[in-house]
Amino acid sequence: MTRVRRWLPGLLLVSPSIILIAVFVYGLLGWNFKLAMTDKHDEIAEIPGNFVGLENFTGIWSEERWGLSVRHAIVFTVVFVGGALVLGWLLAFLMEKGIRAESGFRAVYLFPMAVSFIATGVVWRWLMNSATGEQAVGLNRLFHYAGLDFLQWQWFRDPDWGMAAMAIPAIWQMSGYIMALFLAGFRGVPEELREAARVDGCSEWGVYRHVVLPMLRPVTLSALIILGHISLKVFDLVVAVSGKQIITDVPATFMWTAVYDSHDPAKGATIASYIVLSVAVFVVPYLIWDARKGKRS
Amino acid sequence: MAAVAVSVAGLLTLSACGGGDKQESGGGQAAKKVEVFSWWTGPGEADGLKAMRGIFAKQNPNFEFFDAAVAGGSGDQARALLSSKLQANQPPDTFQGHAGAELQGYIKSGKLESLNFLYDELKLKEVFPQQLIDQISVQGQVYSVPVNIHRSNVLWFNPSVLKKAGIDGAPKTVEEFITDLDKVKKSGKIPLSIGSQWTLVHLLESVLLGSLGTDAYNALWTANADWSNANVTKALENFKTILSYAGSPQDDWQPAAKQVADGEAAFNIMGDWAYGYFHNPPEGGLGKESHKDFDWAASPGTDGTFMWLSDSFTLPKGAPNRDGAIAWLKVAASKEGQDAFNPLKGSIPARKDADQSLYKDYLSWDLEQWSSDKLAGSIQHGVVANDQWRQAITDAVGLFQQDKDVAKFQQALVAAAKNSGQ
Structure with a gap:
C-alpha cells in the first residue's frame, strides 16, 4: 500500500501527457508512415488504399520538383545553421568581454525570438523585394541610397542562391537565442580555470582556444540540434515570404501542395515521412549521447 | 522535448477548432x-x-x-x-x-x-x-x-505608356504583341508586369488560347488531346518569348496591376477582377479612370473568344x-x-x-x-483541368520559369495530361 502511494500520484500526474503524446505524436506518426506506404492517391474517394511498400518513397526521387525542394532545404539549412551559430557565437563573445549596458543589448538581440516566423516573413518579404534600379524598394532601395547599387540583387527570387537569402530572416530571428545559449556557456566556464591557464603562460587567445571552446561543445551541440530541426521543417517563413512558389520550394511546402492542391494524401505522407526521418537523423544521435552521458554522471 | 510539447499544444488547439464546427449543423427550432x-x-x-x-x-x-x-x-x-x-x-x-x-x-x-x-x-x-x-x-x-x-483573357494596358513607345492601340495577335513588347522595352519601361507563380499560369492560358485558336485550345481538354504537336511547341515558344519581356515578379497580381496603373509597365494580362482594383475608390482600389489611366482589350489573338x-x-x-x-x-x-x-x-x-x-x-x-x-474555359481557375492536372501544370510552369527549357516544359505538360485521370 505504501509502495503504491509512492508511485501512483506521480503516474497519475504524468499519465495525461503520456497518453496525449502517445496518441497525437506517436500514434499519428505511425498512421502517417502507414499512409505513405499505400496507393491512396485520391483524397475524397473512399478507397482505403492498398499496401505498396516503399514504392512512394523511391518514386518521388524521379520527380524534378522533389530534387529541387531537397536541394533548397540543404542550402537553407547550411546557411541558416552556419549563419546563426557564427553570429550567435560572435555576439556572445562580445557580450562576454563585458560591455556597458549588457542587459540592454541582450534584450535587443533576444527580441526577434518573440516574433513569429510569419510576422518575420511578412516584413522580410518587403525588405527583400526583388525589384532593382528605379523600382527598387526595401533593402535594394537602401543600397541605392547608399550608392551601393552593385549590391542590389534578386534576393529569394535568385535561381541559384535564393534559398540563402531566405535564410537571412531566419538568422536574424534565431541568432539572439543562440547568443543567449553561448553566453550561458561562456559564463559556465569557471574563472579559476582561465586563471590557471593564464598562470601557465597561456595567451588570451589560447585561453579561448584550449579552455573555453572545448567546454562549449555541449552548448554548440544543443544549438546545432535546435537550429537543425527548425531548419528542416521550415514552412511558415517560406510561405510568408514567397507563398507556394517553386522558386523557394522546400519539402514542407511541397507536402502542402501535394495534400491540398493535388489531393494526393499518399504523396503528402511520403514527404512528411522524409521530413521526420531527416529530423530524426539530427535528433536521435543527440538523444543517445545525452542518455549515455546521464548514465555516466 | 520542448518541441514535442509544442506540437501537442498545436494539435490540441487544432482539435479545439475542429470541435467548434459542430454547432453549425444543429439548430432547427424556429x-x-x-x-x-x-x-x-x-x-x-x-x-x-x-x-x-x-x-x-x-x-x-x-x-x-x-x-x-x-x-x-x-x-x-x-x-x-x-x-x-x-x-x-x-x-x-x-x-x-x-x-x-x-x-x-x-x-x-x-x-x-x-x-x-x-x-x-x-x-x-x-x-x-x-x-x-x-x-x-x-x-x-x-x-x-x-x-x-469572370473573364480571364483580358489585356490591361496603360495608354500613355503605349503612346510614348509609339504603339497605337492594343495588339491584335500574339506576333503583334511581341513586337509591341519590344517597342516598350526600347522606350525604357517594363513591357509586361507579372506577379507570383500563379499569375504565370494565368498568362499561359491566354497565350495558349491566342496561339492555338479556340477550337484547338478546347480540344486540349478532351480525351484524345495531343499536347505534343508542333502547334503547342510554337505556343510555348511564344510564351517563352513573352516571358523574356516580363519585369521582375511582384508579390501578387495587385502590385503587378499597379505597375500598369502607375505608368511603370505597359501591359498586364489578368482576369477582370483587376477592373475593380483599377477603378474603385482608393479604399479598395486605385481610383483610376478607365480608357484614360488604364484601358483593356481581349488578350492578343483571343478576340471573339471569352475565356471564362x-x-x-x-x-x-x-x-x-x-x-x-x-x-x-x-x-x-x-x-x-x-x-x-x-x-x-x-x-x-x-x-x-x-x-x-x-x-x-x-x-x-x-x-x-x-x-x-x-467560349473557352480557364486552366488556373478550375474550369478545364481538375485539381491534380492544374497542380501539375503549375509545377511545370514554376520549373520552366527557372530553366526556360521549352522541350522539357512540353514533356511535363504531356505527362500532366496523361496522369490527370480526367
Missing part, C-alpha cells in the same frame, strides 16, 4: 438553418453575398441563412476545410466551387447530387448559354448552378437541410439573385437575360462579349 459555405469574405464579394442573402430571406421566411464563409482569396483554406468535411460525410447544405473540372473529384466520388431536375424545373438550359452548359456537364449531368462569370471562369453552388449528397439548399440554389440561379450579386462583386451574370442597365463601363463590354463570343 427557422431551419441553411449552411452556405463560401469564400466570399472580401470587399465587393461579401456585399454581393449579403444582397443575395436578403433576397433569400424575403422569399424563404421558414429558412434561416447561415453564413459559413471561410476567408482566403481563391478559396485555398476554404477548400482544405471543405474536403475534410466531405470526407467525414458531414457536408454543408451547399458549397461554393469553381464551375467545371474543379468539381470533378467530388462528382467522381459521389459526393454531389445531379441538378438536372432543378435545371428542368427552372428551365435553366434556356437561360444559360448552351456552350456553358456543355462545358460544365459531366456525362449529361450538371452538378452546379453558376452564379457569376465561374463561381457556382452545389448540392452535396446528404445535405442536412436539402430543401433549404434547393431554395438557396433557386435564388442563386434566378435573374433577381444574379443581378443583385454581380454588380457588387464586379462580375456578370451567367444568365443571358440580365438587366443590362446595371452593368456599366467595363462590365457592359464584358456582358456584350459574353453574349456573342465563343
Whole structure:
C-alpha cells in the first residue's frame, strides 16, 4: 500500500501527457508512415488504399520538383545553421568581454525570438523585394541610397542562391537565442580555470582556444540540434515570404501542395515521412549521447 | 522535448477548432438553418453575398441563412476545410466551387447530387448559354448552378505608356504583341508586369488560347488531346518569348496591376477582377479612370473568344437541410439573385437575360462579349483541368520559369495530361 502511494500520484500526474503524446505524436506518426506506404492517391474517394511498400518513397526521387525542394532545404539549412551559430557565437563573445549596458543589448538581440516566423516573413518579404534600379524598394532601395547599387540583387527570387537569402530572416530571428545559449556557456566556464591557464603562460587567445571552446561543445551541440530541426521543417517563413512558389520550394511546402492542391494524401505522407526521418537523423544521435552521458554522471 | 510539447499544444488547439464546427449543423427550432459555405469574405464579394442573402430571406421566411464563409482569396483554406468535411460525410447544405473540372473529384466520388431536375424545373438550359452548359456537364449531368462569370483573357494596358513607345492601340495577335513588347522595352519601361507563380499560369492560358485558336485550345481538354504537336511547341515558344519581356515578379497580381496603373509597365494580362482594383475608390482600389489611366482589350489573338471562369453552388449528397439548399440554389440561379450579386462583386451574370442597365463601363463590354463570343474555359481557375492536372501544370510552369527549357516544359505538360485521370 505504501509502495503504491509512492508511485501512483506521480503516474497519475504524468499519465495525461503520456497518453496525449502517445496518441497525437506517436500514434499519428505511425498512421502517417502507414499512409505513405499505400496507393491512396485520391483524397475524397473512399478507397482505403492498398499496401505498396516503399514504392512512394523511391518514386518521388524521379520527380524534378522533389530534387529541387531537397536541394533548397540543404542550402537553407547550411546557411541558416552556419549563419546563426557564427553570429550567435560572435555576439556572445562580445557580450562576454563585458560591455556597458549588457542587459540592454541582450534584450535587443533576444527580441526577434518573440516574433513569429510569419510576422518575420511578412516584413522580410518587403525588405527583400526583388525589384532593382528605379523600382527598387526595401533593402535594394537602401543600397541605392547608399550608392551601393552593385549590391542590389534578386534576393529569394535568385535561381541559384535564393534559398540563402531566405535564410537571412531566419538568422536574424534565431541568432539572439543562440547568443543567449553561448553566453550561458561562456559564463559556465569557471574563472579559476582561465586563471590557471593564464598562470601557465597561456595567451588570451589560447585561453579561448584550449579552455573555453572545448567546454562549449555541449552548448554548440544543443544549438546545432535546435537550429537543425527548425531548419528542416521550415514552412511558415517560406510561405510568408514567397507563398507556394517553386522558386523557394522546400519539402514542407511541397507536402502542402501535394495534400491540398493535388489531393494526393499518399504523396503528402511520403514527404512528411522524409521530413521526420531527416529530423530524426539530427535528433536521435543527440538523444543517445545525452542518455549515455546521464548514465555516466 | 520542448518541441514535442509544442506540437501537442498545436494539435490540441487544432482539435479545439475542429470541435467548434459542430454547432453549425444543429439548430432547427424556429427557422431551419441553411449552411452556405463560401469564400466570399472580401470587399465587393461579401456585399454581393449579403444582397443575395436578403433576397433569400424575403422569399424563404421558414429558412434561416447561415453564413459559413471561410476567408482566403481563391478559396485555398476554404477548400482544405471543405474536403475534410466531405470526407467525414458531414457536408454543408451547399458549397461554393469553381464551375467545371474543379468539381470533378467530388462528382467522381459521389459526393454531389445531379441538378438536372432543378435545371428542368427552372428551365435553366434556356437561360444559360448552351456552350456553358456543355462545358460544365459531366456525362449529361450538371452538378452546379453558376452564379457569376469572370473573364480571364483580358489585356490591361496603360495608354500613355503605349503612346510614348509609339504603339497605337492594343495588339491584335500574339506576333503583334511581341513586337509591341519590344517597342516598350526600347522606350525604357517594363513591357509586361507579372506577379507570383500563379499569375504565370494565368498568362499561359491566354497565350495558349491566342496561339492555338479556340477550337484547338478546347480540344486540349478532351480525351484524345495531343499536347505534343508542333502547334503547342510554337505556343510555348511564344510564351517563352513573352516571358523574356516580363519585369521582375511582384508579390501578387495587385502590385503587378499597379505597375500598369502607375505608368511603370505597359501591359498586364489578368482576369477582370483587376477592373475593380483599377477603378474603385482608393479604399479598395486605385481610383483610376478607365480608357484614360488604364484601358483593356481581349488578350492578343483571343478576340471573339471569352475565356471564362465561374463561381457556382452545389448540392452535396446528404445535405442536412436539402430543401433549404434547393431554395438557396433557386435564388442563386434566378435573374433577381444574379443581378443583385454581380454588380457588387464586379462580375456578370451567367444568365443571358440580365438587366443590362446595371452593368456599366467595363462590365457592359464584358456582358456584350459574353453574349456573342465563343467560349473557352480557364486552366488556373478550375474550369478545364481538375485539381491534380492544374497542380501539375503549375509545377511545370514554376520549373520552366527557372530553366526556360521549352522541350522539357512540353514533356511535363504531356505527362500532366496523361496522369490527370480526367
